[in-house]
Amino acid sequence: MTPELLVDVILAVGLVALSLRVVSGGELFRDIVVFIVFGLVVALSWARLGSPDLALAEAAIGAGVTGALMLMAYRRLASRSGGASGDRSRRLRLAAPVAVLAGTAVAIIGLAALGIDGASDSGGAAALAALPATGLGNPVTGVLLMFRGLDTLLELVVLLVVLLGAWAMMIPGPPPALHLVSRDTPLVAALLTIAAPLCVLVAVHLLVVGADEPGGAFQAGAVLAAGGVLLVLTGVLRPSREAGPVIRLAVLVGPAAFVVVGVSAMAFGRPVMELPGLWAVYLIETAMMISIAVTLSLLFGRSGGFRRGGP
Amino acid sequence: MSLSESIGLALVGLGCVFYLAGTVGLLRFPDVFSRLHALTKADNLGLLLVCTGLAVLEASWRVALLLASIWLLGLLAATVSAYLIARHAHHAGAAGRPAAEGERP
Numbered sequence: 001m002t003p004e005l006l007v008d009v010i011l012a013v014g015l016v017a018l019s020l021r022v023v024s025g026g027e028l029f030r031d032i033v034v035f036i037v038f039g040l041v042v043a044l045s046w047a048r049l050g051s052p053d054l055a056l057a058e059a060a061i062g063a064g065v066t067g068a069l070m071l072m073a074y075r076r077l078a079s080r081s082g083g084a085s086g087d088r089s090r091r092l093r094l095a096a097p098v099a100v101l102a103g104t105a106v107a108i109i110g111l112a113a114l115g116i117d118g119a120s121d122s123g124g125a126a127a128l129a130a131l132p133a134t135g136l137g138n139p140v141t142g143v144l145l146m147f148r149g150l151d152t153l154l155e156l157v158v159l160l161v162v163l164l165g166a167w168a169m170m171i172p173g174p175p176p177a178l179h180l181v182s183r184d185t186p187l188v189a190a191l192l193t194i195a196a197p198l199c200v201l202v203a204v205h206l207l208v209v210g211a212d213e214p215g216g217a218f219q220a221g222a223v224l225a226a227g228g229v230l231l232v233l234t235g236v237l238r239p240s241r242e243a244g245p246v247i248r249l250a251v252l253v254g255p256a257a258f259v260v261v262g263v264s265a266m267a268f269g270r271p272v273m274e275l276p277g278l279w280a281v282y283l284i285e286t287a288m289m290i291s292i293a294v295t296l297s298l299l300f301g302r303s304g305g306f307r308r309g310g311p
Numbered sequence: 312m313s314l315s316e317s318i319g320l321a322l323v324g325l326g327c328v329f330y331l332a333g334t335v336g337l338l339r340f341p342d343v344f345s346r347l348h349a350l351t352k353a354d355n356l357g358l359l360l361v362c363t364g365l366a367v368l369e370a371s372w373r374v375a376l377l378l379a380s381i382w383l384l385g386l387l388a389a390t391v392s393a394y395l396i397a398r399h400a401h402h403a404g405a406a407g408r409p410a411a412e413g414e415r416p
Binding site for chain 1: 391
């Protein structure tokens with residue numbers, strides 16, 4: 001057995017074992033931690049499969065931001081009900097049909113996929129062939145923005161709808177206190193001083209290299225959101241009930257920039273969503289990064305907006 | 312195998328040994344503080360050794376610099392999070408007693 005195969009087998013077995021552990025565990029907190037580990041192993045698997053873009057996105061969004069959101073939800077559940085682990089048999093009654101349905105869906109899709117013969121004229125080869133003309137070096141960014149822009153725009157809209165749904169579900173009253181880590185300790189202040197600007201630097205780096213190398217708006221937005229989570233946890237940003245004009249603008253700027261640039265192509269007699277050049281890619285990706293980062297931070301803070309926290 | 316390759320692989324292997332030791336400590340030690348002690352000490356050194364080994368294998372100053380910054384960032388994150396966990400455990404009064412099964416610091 002070659003070392004590469006050994007690593008792959010460990011990853012595959014680990015994925016199955018971790019996923020079983022996530023759904024069969026008794027204690028909710030441990031399940032969440034296992035889910036975060038599962039996300040990291042998925043990221044490693046994508047890296048092994050030669051998809052660094054997906055690996056980055058999975059590590060930042062799947063393991064990082066989703067894990068933070070789940071831990072925050074657990075905290076609220078635990079503080080509300082004392083313990084977050086409900087009646088086991090009732091949970092099983094809920095979970096079993098969902099698991100059976102999901103398993104059936106996966107099986108049907110898998111069987112259907114087995115029956116498909118790989119079409120020789122699939123879109124992938126055409127996209128790769130057309131990539132040099134766009135000036136982009138990273139085929140993933142090319143597909144996301146140039147060739148399948150509508151899909152990406154709709155992903156942004158889904159994120160916007162999620163935020164609107166969360167806003168609609170907000171419980172009236174003062175926003176929850178998230179000031180979990182006090183800044184009175186020199187270590188936390190030092191971490192903030194170094195980590196917060198570094199988040200911005202890494203996000204901008206991911207955005208810029210995304211044109212030619214792995215990276216892009218989703219990864220950059222998730223890294224920026226991690227900085228936002230850090231600022232919320234340390235009380236530099238405090239959740240407030242109302243969204244100010246800056247927050248509203250930041251949430252909307254991603255989809256808005258995409259729509260404006262995409263539709264204005266019609267004015268020049270070109271097809272809708274055809275981007276006029278590399279500058280448009282950078283413009284839209286920057287706007288997307290801002291919207292993704294602010295939306296994820298707002299979801300984490302369960303808040304309408306942010307205001308500056310006191311010292 | 313050249314000399315630099317064997318040195319690099321040996322450093323990476325030694326780093327893995329430190330990681331293993333830290334993980335065994337995390338799993339086997341009785342309370343929050345000794346677990347943290349095992350984890351932070353062993354893993355920081357393990358990461359340094361792995362990074363140094365990879366830099367030797369790659370033989371490029373650019374990669375070495377990137378790996379050094381990764382190690383420094385890991386050091387920073389590990390220091391602050393271990394400190395916060397220890398402080399929380401101290402305030403919660405978990406200092407002397409062994410950690411209960413599944414206890415989270």
